[in-house]
Amino acid sequence: MCGRYHLFTGLDEPIKPEGEINLKKEQAIDKSKISRSGDLYLIAAIIAWGVNFPFAKFAMTFMDPIVFSATRYGVASALLFCILWQQKSAIRINLKEALQLVLVGLLGVTLFQGCWAYGLNLTSASKASVLITTSPIFAALISVFRGNRPSLLSWCGILLAFFGVAVVINNSLTEITMGMGTIAGDLLIVGASSMWALYTFASEPIVSRRGAILVTAWSMLFGSIILAVIGIPAISSQDWTLVSINGWLSWGYTAIFGAALGFVWYCAGIVRIGIVRGMVYGFFIPVVAILTSVLFFGEIMTVVQLLGAVIVLAGVKMTRSG
Numbered sequence: 001m002c003g004r005y006h007l008f009t010g011l012d013e014p015i016k017p018e019g020e021i022n023l024k025k026e027q028a029i030d031k032s033k034i035s036r037s038g039d040l041y042l043i044a045a046i047i048a049w050g051v052n053f054p055f056a057k058f059a060m061t062f063m064d065p066i067v068f069s070a071t072r073y074g075v076a077s078a079l080l081f082c083i084l085w086q087q088k089s090a091i092r093i094n095l096k097e098a099l100q101l102v103l104v105g106l107l108g109v110t111l112f113q114g115c116w117a118y119g120l121n122l123t124s125a126s127k128a129s130v131l132i133t134t135s136p137i138f139a140a141l142i143s144v145f146r147g148n149r150p151s152l153l154s155w156c157g158i159l160l161a162f163f164g165v166a167v168v169i170n171n172s173l174t175e176i177t178m179g180m181g182t183i184a185g186d187l188l189i190v191g192a193s194s195m196w197a198l199y200t201f202a203s204e205p206i207v208s209r210r211g212a213i214l215v216t217a218w219s220m221l222f223g224s225i226i227l228a229v230i231g232i233p234a235i236s237s238q239d240w241t242l243v244s245i246n247g248w249l250s251w252g253y254t255a256i257f258g259a260a261l262g263f264v265w266y267c268a269g270i271v272r273i274g275i276v277r278g279m280v281y282g283f284f285i286p287v288v289a290i291l292t293s294v295l296f297f298g299e300i301m302t303v304v305q306l307l308g309a310v311i312v313l314a315g316v317k318m319t320r321s322g
Helices: 017-059 065-086 095-122 125-145 152-170 183-210 212-230 232-237 245-273 275-297 303-321
Strands: 003-005 012-014
Touching (some): 017 095, 017 125, 017 245, 125 152, 152 183
16 A cells, blocks of 8 residues: 655554545646646647648738748747747757758758648639648658558558548549649649658757757758748849738748747647557647638639548548557
């Protein structure tokens, strides 16, 4: 039986049965509170990321995608550094870590965000939110080259997800229409998804040593600097007076909530309820994006594209389960 040390006698004193029951109840309540707070953090992150798609597309009607991306991630990295400073976390990195983080920033911000922003500018926010969920599919394919062998269920999920991608892009079950419309934007979003998978593998070693928020803050900073250098002509020719108040609000939302706080909330949720349960929430990002885009921005999502979205998500779920 469990006991507690008596202050005066120095002997273990048995805990009364009702004390054990109360202790178990308190522990159960604490776990429930932690789990509930984890769910709330993840719900906040999913809403932030889902709404981010239509808001970003709207903001890019006032500025070039590379201008939008460089400024957005610059502000987001500054906010993450402020959070690290407030938490009194170590921020310094050595030269070797800096070189690693430049590569991570190149993949996760410069290339990913470049493809994502230009792709989103050419396609609908609804379709982009569906196509970007294929990142786990590319991660599974990359793992093959690293010596891992996906199960039969995973391979079926990969094929099913890519079929769903084709349905979403083609927007028809009876004829080929891929030569029309927004295929360039759709393919850029798929390319962004593959870059995110590469970023995940490239950042894994340093994330395990220094933590996700610090790695994200530095990679955002380095990635945004590279974007700014590439985008010097676009930034210098940007007419900031043409950006409306709603445009600035949309840009601010994507920087503060879509890039910075959404990630912090996601990490906080994962820490509390675990990766396996947390990954399930990822399936709701397209749902939030589609609802926001249709209800508030007037986008149209056809029945065929909705069917394709379901197929994509089913394929991703199968891949993860395998």
